[in-house]
Amino acid sequence: MGAPARTASAWQGYRLFYSQFRQHFHTTGAIAPSGAALARAITAPLALAPAGGLRVLEVGAGTGVFTRAILGHLGPGDALDVYEINPAFRPFLQARLAEAEVEQRGIACRLHFASVAELAASAEFDFIVSGLPLNNFAPAQVEELLALFLSHLRPGGVLSYFEYLYIRDLKCALIQDAAERTRLRAVGAVVAEFLRQNPHQQIRVPWNLPPAVAHHVSRASPPRPPHPSRGGRAALPAGEIGAKGREIPKGGPPPGDEFGAAPARRSASLGPRAPKPA
Numbered sequence: 001m002g003a004p005a006r007t008a009s010a011w012q013g014y015r016l017f018y019s020q021f022r023q024h025f026h027t028t029g030a031i032a033p034s035g036a037a038l039a040r041a042i043t044a045p046l047a048l049a050p051a052g053g054l055r056v057l058e059v060g061a062g063t064g065v066f067t068r069a070i071l072g073h074l075g076p077g078d079a080l081d082v083y084e085i086n087p088a089f090r091p092f093l094q095a096r097l098a099e100a101e102v103e104q105r106g107i108a109c110r111l112h113f114a115s116v117a118e119l120a121a122s123a124e125f126d127f128i129v130s131g132l133p134l135n136n137f138a139p140a141q142v143e144e145l146l147a148l149f150l151s152h153l154r155p156g157g158v159l160s161y162f163e164y165l166y167i168r169d170l171k172c173a174l175i176q177d178a179a180e181r182t183r184l185r186a187v188g189a190v191v192a193e194f195l196r197q198n199p200h201q202q203i204r205v206p207w208n209l210p211p212a213v214a215h216h217v218s219r220a221s222p223p224r225p226p227h228p229s230r231g232g233r234a235a236l237p238a239g240e241i242g243a244k245g246r247e248i249p250k251g252g253p254p255p256g257d258e259f260g261a262a263p264a265r266r267s268a269s270l271g272p273r274a275p276k277p278a
Ligand SMILES: C[S@@+](CC[C@H](N)C(=O)[O-])C[C@H]1O[C@@H](n2cnc3c(N)ncnc32)[C@H](O)[C@@H]1O
Pocket: 027, 028, 029, 030, 032, 033, 034, 059, 060, 061, 062, 063, 064, 065, 066, 083, 084, 085, 086, 089, 114, 115, 116, 117, 130, 131, 132, 133
């Protein structure tokens, strides 16, 4: 590909996404990119973050709908690493960085066309935003990915990821393949257990196709001190999202879901990882 176009039309994005869905269903996992409402919901914790020095990881960027929203929250001194396994999305992601004028705004961005399993063991982030299609993966892989993300969060950091609402139940009701039904149910159990063990908030996004829910999971810890130029915090305390007028389930997190649970641990089967720098 030549120099990245500064903007790429939404139509081109839908076309590319659909073609990748057909060619790489397992990793792409959706027929179309996420909508703007889901991008806002999944990046909501970033809006509360202190300015300067933030390290953000995006995983599974596709055509960059979330990338654009993330970059809208970043400023000078912040850094974004993007891991996208499918290099077909490269021109779109390059265009996202160009249109956001990241160099001029002093935001350090790196695009990695590789699996997130190759993340350097020492890498640490304040925010991790994942677009991975968890429903397509084996339950053990989902468990490891979620544990991997938590292990790369700085204390006080937030992991944000999404799931489509009702899709798992609908598929379980409709599919004939018993093994596939068992796999999907097991993925649902892994995600439910992960949320049960970790402090989290949810934002439902009915105006996405399909409707979705963004999960924001905190790594327990003291929050980063606020930057003098802008109040705020890196962790997402209960009630903040609601206070900003976005939809959260009535009643908030379930009882006992206190901020402060221990992060999960990573096990080995995600494959080799980059060595720790000396
Ligand atoms: C459901 S799409 C989401 C794309 C985009 N975030 C959005 O919401 O429109 C999932 C994306 O994850 C990428 N992906 C799947 N497995 C990955 C992995 N192990 N590491 C990095 N990216 C991966 C796919 O190539 C695809 O672009």
